[in-house]
Structure formats: C-alpha cells, structure tokens
Amino acid sequence: MGLLRHIEAVNRWDPARFRPLVLGERRVGRIRHDFAPLLAAFPAVFAVETDRVRLRPDPAEPEALTAAVALATRRLVADGAIPNWRGEWFDVVAGDDEQALFRVDRGALPRLGMRAAGVHLNGYVRRPDGIHLWIARRSPDKKLDPDKLDNMVAGGIGAGHGPWSTLLKEGEEEAALPADLLARAHPAGIATYVMEREDGLRDDLLYLYDLEMPEDVVPRPNDGEIADFRLLPATDVLALVRDTDRIKFNVNVTLIDFFVRHGILRPGDPDYVAICRGLRR
C-alpha cells in the first residue's frame, strides 16, 4: 500500500472549489462555494462576494468579532449546516501568523476553512533491539476516528494556549504522565497540510514533540478519550502505517516524520526523497 499515499491523502483539496474568507485584507479561512450562500443569511457578519467572503465586524474589536461569528455559527449548528458545537475556543490566525485575531468554536473551523493548530507527542523507548513507540488506541465511542491508533499524546491548541502548555495538559489528561517527565519532551518540527473533507477543510499545523520514555513508566488512559496504550517496535508501527489504515489519518504523517528523523525510514527505501519533501509541503 505504501507510505506516500498518506501524505497525498492529507494534501488533497481543490482550490477551485473555495473562495477566501478575509478579515480586512488578510485571509483567515476558506469557504466552499456551495457553503457561501448559507453565510449570506448573516449580512451583519459575512459579506458574501463572488470571489471572496468578507468578515464585516471591525478587526480592531476582537471581542465583538468573536461574538458575531459565534452567533452566526451557533445558528448554523442548529440548522445542521455545521456538524456540532464543540465548546472549545480556538484562535483565528492569518496564514502562518501566530497572532490571534479573534476566536471561533472548534466545531466551526472546517466549514470556515480556518487553520487549526495541535500538538502530537511521540513517546518512545530505546531498546537494544531498536526504538519502540507508545501507541494509543482511541476510544471506540469517540466521535472522530473511533478505535483508530494514535500518538501517545495529541490534542488541539485551544485559544490563548501555546503548544507547550497544551502538551503538558494533554499529557496529564490523556496519558496520566507526570509533569516532570513531560518536561523532558523536546520539539522536533512541524507537519502541515490542507485536506478537503465532507465538512470543509482541515488546514492543520501540528507541532511535533519527541519524548524518550523510561522503561518503568507506562502511560495509562485517564479521561476516557483513549482505550489503551501499547508499546510496539517502531518497525512494526512502520508496517502498520505502510500496509493498513488502522492509524488515524494525520498520525500516519506524524509517524512518518518520526521514522525519517530517527532513521527507521532510510535512503534507498522506495519514495524516500518524495516522502521527505512531502512532509513539509
């Protein structure tokens, strides 16, 4: 089945089907053409033009902007045009900028084609027979990607938070890891992609972290999001990524990045150069 298919899958979208969502002159999202008419029902919030959708409220008043967009998107959730209200604020940014402009509910991000940032932590153990990875299995009753395999710790970065504080919070909540161990994690780069899904776009920026785990620490499910954890040889995880769809769509990509950085995937492997290039396109 191959590795490159996962990188291609998360980079599949058709720009011709979307128009930019702008605040002032800055792009903050992308609206699918067939969704734009639904935004026209809120003329005080969205100005729907043929080649773009403009946010009407004053950019200099982020609180008013947040409230206006929340009002419109709540109505769209009630109408079934946005799948669900998550009750988690996310910061809205322009392009790769990190400056928060206002806030929207996490559930509205795909429909508005807005950037979502998250953290993914690879927990690994060095053994004489090679690197092993702690792999989580998502709870079978999770709404998104139930039962799929996942990184040891992963989570979205809520409004007002950065990657590091999110990592510490999720590591405790999801895997019951002690704070002094999590503090030894180190950043290892990013993965980015834009992917078209049923409900709009996933425009994701994932901050990647590595944590070498001592043999005697075992992550355990703590908040019902994760069913169990297993420690697997990295080469077995590579085979799962290559040959199955057991792993959550974007975790395939964070794992491939780990395999490249740690030399588990090597020059001479099929598509090595294309895989390395694809990881940060």
Added chain:
Amino acid sequence: MGLLRHIEAVNRWDPARFRPLVLGERRVGRIRHDFAPLLAAFPAVFAVETDRVRLRPDPAEPEALTAAVALATRRLVADGAIPNWRGEWFDVVAGDDEQALFRVDRGALPRLGMRAAGVHLNGYVRRPDGIHLWIARRSPDKKLDPDKLDNMVAGGIGAGHGPWSTLLKEGEEEAALPADLLARAHPAGIATYVMEREDGLRDDLLYLYDLEMPEDVVPRPNDGEIADFRLLPATDVLALVRDTDRIKFNVNVTLIDFFVRHGILRPGDPDYVAICRGLRR
C-alpha cells in the same frame, strides 16, 4: 541577522533565466540562456533550441553519452567557460529519480544545472548542559569556501556510490573516524535547494545523518581538507548561524535542520513555522 536568510539564500534563482536540458523527454539539468550559445559549438552533443537544450546521443547508450558530454565539457574547461575539471564522476539523474542515466565531471554540474547529491553528518555529544556539536573548519587553501565552518563530515556522492558508502568513506578520510563508530550514524532526512551562483546552478540533494559521539573520540583532520575540529555547545553554533557568515552557505541549512529536530530551535522562536516549512521546499 536571523536564520531564515540562509534558507532564502539557497533557494534564490530565477527560472526565467534558464531553459531545461533534456535527455529524451526527461529533464536532467538547466542551462542559463547566456550559456546556451557555447553549447551550440558541439552540435553532435547538444541541440540548442529556443526553449530547451537537447542531448543528442542515444539515451540507451550511457557510455557513449558520458564520453560525448565529457569531450564537450573538457573543451569548455580549456576555454575557461567551465571553471575547472574536478576529476570526479557524478551520476546524472532526472528530477528526484535515483536512477543514474550517465556521468559527468563534478566541475560541470553547475554550468549544466544538474542535480548533485551529497551527505552531511552532524556529530554531536550529549552533555548534562545540553547537546554539543563537532564543527569542522575547512582548510584555508581549499578552492571552495576556504576557512568556512562545516559539518563534522560532508562530501559529494560520486558516480556509482550511495549516501551510506560515501558517509563511511568521507568519515574515514576527512575525520579519521573508525568504521564501527561511523556505522552507528543514522539517516535523519534530506535538505534540498536550487541556488543560482556565478557559475550556474547548485541543484543539491543533501542526505542528512546524525551520529552521537562518545566523549572520548575526537575527530582529527586526515586528508588536508579540514584544518581543525572543535566541539561547541549547540546554542553557540545556533548563534554563529544566526549572527555571522562564518559557516559554509549550505551547512547553515543542515544545522538549522538539526536544531529543529533536536529542539534547540523551538516553537515561539521568530520564524519557527516559516523555517520548518522552508527546510524542505
């Protein structure tokens, strides 16, 4: 001065100034428009057309192709149109393909805009106060980039060789490292760039390797290419990359990649996302 300037510097070239060099229907290089007329002097080898230059010899006969191009480029060296004959064969490939099509002398690669592959090895020591890097200083009488700082080991991949055998050879020749130590190096990804220089294009694919060095092994100059080696705190090397031009142009990039992978450069550092994106563009 900043880090991003190094990534921008190695990605600076103007496609409008070049036309493709093709073998059959495959692009194997890029010819600057003002250099194309010089190739017209060898009509049995190069067909100079307005929108491309075609290699005339039969692609199915790589030895004849190699000999024909060598004859032409040797003449261009004699005429001063190609700076020098290096006496090192490099494999010619199409795009990211690894399949060798024929061979040219290393000195002719920039003028023909052909891909050059190399290996760069980061040698590092883990200490309680953080990662330290072995940094080489190039010999002051080296023709290219004399006296500049360099990775512990680096070298071009000659025809018929792969990255791994090149790493073992250069590690012994340049730094007198024992083979059993070099065997513990692991691949960690690639860096690629296309850069316009006086003498044409550098279209480089660098295979990156990391090697954790024991405290008691000291690399030493072995073949006159390197003047000396110094072990520096990685944060000091980061400052050299950021604030000076002491380091060889492309080694700035391989070091930035190392800083990202090992968390010496962190989210929140200026341009973090742009730097990560730029490394593999």
